[in-house]
Amino acid sequence: xxxxxxxxxxxxxxxxxxxxxxxxxxxxxxxxxxxxxxxxxxxxxxxxxxxxxxxxxxxxxxxxxxxxxxxxxxxxxxxxxxxxxxxxxxxxxxxxxxxxxxxxxxxxxxxxxxxxxxxxxxxxxxxxxxxxxxxxxxxxxxxxxxxxxxxxxxxxxxxxxxxxxxxxxxxxxxxxxxxxxxxxxxxxxxxxxxxxxxxxxxxxxxxxxxxxxxxxxx
Amino acid sequence: xxxxxxxxxxxxxxxxxxxxxxxxxxxxxxxxxxxxxxxxxxxxxxxxxxxxxxxxxxxxxxxxxxxxxxxxxxxxxxxxxxxxxxxxxxxxxxxxxxxxxxxxxxxxxxxxxxxxxxxxxxxxxxxxxxxxxxxxxxxxxxxxxxxxxxxxxxxxxxxxxxxxxxxxxxxxxxxxxxxxxxxxx
Numbered sequence: 001x002x003x004x005x006x007x008x009x010x011x012x013x014x015x016x017x018x019x020x021x022x023x024x025x026x027x028x029x030x031x032x033x034x035x036x037x038x039x040x041x042x043x044x045x046x047x048x049x050x051x052x053x054x055x056x057x058x059x060x061x062x063x064x065x066x067x068x069x070x071x072x073x074x075x076x077x078x079x080x081x082x083x084x085x086x087x088x089x090x091x092x093x094x095x096x097x098x099x100x101x102x103x104x105x106x107x108x109x110x111x112x113x114x115x116x117x118x119x120x121x122x123x124x125x126x127x128x129x130x131x132x133x134x135x136x137x138x139x140x141x142x143x144x145x146x147x148x149x150x151x152x153x154x155x156x157x158x159x160x161x162x163x164x165x166x167x168x169x170x171x172x173x174x175x176x177x178x179x180x181x182x183x184x185x186x187x188x189x190x191x192x193x194x195x196x197x198x199x200x201x202x203x204x205x206x207x208x209x210x211x212x213x214x215x216x217x218x
Numbered sequence: 219x220x221x222x223x224x225x226x227x228x229x230x231x232x233x234x235x236x237x238x239x240x241x242x243x244x245x246x247x248x249x250x251x252x253x254x255x256x257x258x259x260x261x262x263x264x265x266x267x268x269x270x271x272x273x274x275x276x277x278x279x280x281x282x283x284x285x286x287x288x289x290x291x292x293x294x295x296x297x298x299x300x301x302x303x304x305x306x307x308x309x310x311x312x313x314x315x316x317x318x319x320x321x322x323x324x325x326x327x328x329x330x331x332x333x334x335x336x337x338x339x340x341x342x343x344x345x346x347x348x349x350x351x352x353x354x355x356x357x358x359x360x361x362x363x364x365x366x367x368x369x370x371x372x373x374x375x376x377x378x379x380x381x382x383x384x385x386x387x388x389x390x391x392x393x394x395x396x397x398x399x400x401x402x403x
Binding site for chain 2: 014015016018019022025029032045047048049050051052182185186188189190191192194195198201202203205208209210211213214215216
């Protein structure tokens with residue numbers, strides 16, 4: 001009886017192809033991941049079971065927290081510029097091209113329009129939530145309710161930009177998607193400050209809006 | 219210059235420079251491990267950091283101001299949730315002065331708000347001749363955003379078709395909250 005010869009297969013596998021594929025995927029994910037700028041005013045949103053996600057672009061977020069401080073954020077840089085132009089003419093102010101360029105890169109802000117120049121002149125590190133007093137908001141539709149103007153002008157600016165783009169592409173300019181307005185409120189924010197924002201939106205017939213919530217774990 | 223030419227000619231023609239073969243294989247296991255770890259990280263962070271959104275539609279203001287369009291609603295159909303402080307709320311059916319059911323203090327848990335909503339969802343069509351329940355969420359000044367989100371969330375879970383957020387809280391309702399000690403800062 002001859003002994004059966006056990007063939008020893010080599011234990012090492014060629015990993016080159018696997019390595020190639022994994023680095024290809026890695027490169028893809030790194031490039032598609034958008035770097036998220038940290039928000040100036042960080043709020044702790046209330047959790048919900050809602051499965052819907054916020055859209056990526058064409059979005060305006062009103063953040064409220066820290067005892068009623070209101071911040072405003074527009075997702076699209078081009079909308080930011082046009083909104084500031086419209087706000088400047090509405091409030092009788094002048095901004096230089098440099099200030100427009102800075103505002104284009106400004107993720108969010110929480111100052112009155114009068115203090116906007118100081119904010120734009122400041123360094124990134126100086127634009128903290130403590131230094132920004134929040135956008136003035138009240139229950140009227142006048143110029144004193146600056147949040148009302150910001151939201152309104154942002155909506156007009158977004159619609160203008162999308163309409164022009166649709167015209168260039170040869171599509172129907174009336175068939176555009178309207179800007180989504182979302183409220184990101186701190187979970188422990190009292191109702192009166194939230195109510196002011198809801199009323200501000202309702203006063204300009206923005207009756208549909210979203211609450212930004214976190215995901216409930218259980 | 220000449221030397222250089224000569225050198226290259228020599229190299230092309232004759233003796234091959236022998237490169238030392240160092241074994242063509244490198245152990246890639248660690249590298250692959252690392253790559254997959256990073257892939258996992260980027261995949262999860264890109265899709266998971268997108269926040270959830272909860273869509274809300276409020277009634278148009280002009281319609282609300284127009285008193286002539288007020289419709290009489292069967293008092294059996296209206297269920298009001300008055301959101302107070304301390305993560306509690308008071309609910310009642312019908313009119314606040316003479317409620318058909320309640321007012322009762324409940325919390326936002328499954329046993330509290332959800333069971334009430336489920337009960338009323340079944341009960342109201344029997345009382346009101348097949349018409350479904352209308353839930354009015356009325357946050358008081360002492361309630362916080364978390365309470366409103368929780369209440370709206372329950373509407374979606376229980377599948378209440380008609381609900382609204384109302385900010386016109388009545389004095390009777392504030393009295394109700396004060397009596398139940400739910401109007402604290």
